Amino acid sequence: MSKFVEARPYAQPEAAAKRLLEICKQVLPVQDGRIHIEKINYPFLFRDHGTTAEYRAGLDLLIKRNLLLLHESGTYVQILQPDDSLLG
Template sequence: MKSRSISRKSRVRASFAPHIAFVKARPYAEPANAAARLLEIAKTLRIDEGRMPIGEWNSTFIWKDKASVAEYTLGRDKLIADGIIRMHECGGFFMWKNPAPEGELPGTDQLSRNGLA
């Protein structure tokens, strides 16, 4: 008599069965949310001759806030499209598109104007 054990092929196929995964909501999946958080981070960075280092900006957003590179890109591109920031010629820095008046934080008026505040 032949034993009725499950063949190796069946076991391998069963181990690759799709699983249902429950994923947490991504707070920065919306470009406006990501842009608002990036502006908050930008206001805390050291600014050298009007330039904000990209490395400090994206490392805070990606590592500390646990956001993805795609979410970072969405927020950055929204800020550039809205005219709030621009990329420096060298590609290693961001600069405020319109400098803030004396005594105000850069980006504050752009936040309210673009509905991000």
């Protein structure tokens, strides 16, 4: 039987989280180390062709492991720990 669907590079939350953290490190933060959320979601969704589910799973994992802080408004994130060794 042939395979019709290719494997997605960000299907695992750890892979998506790692890519999101890489994108965050490339973005120049504004006031107080804030990174506007659109500066990370646009590259992940449109340049890397990740899905919204992959994006959310990666973002949730980064927040859960205290690598990123998502502001309650959802407009920006802050890198708490730039080391991605906690991703596994």
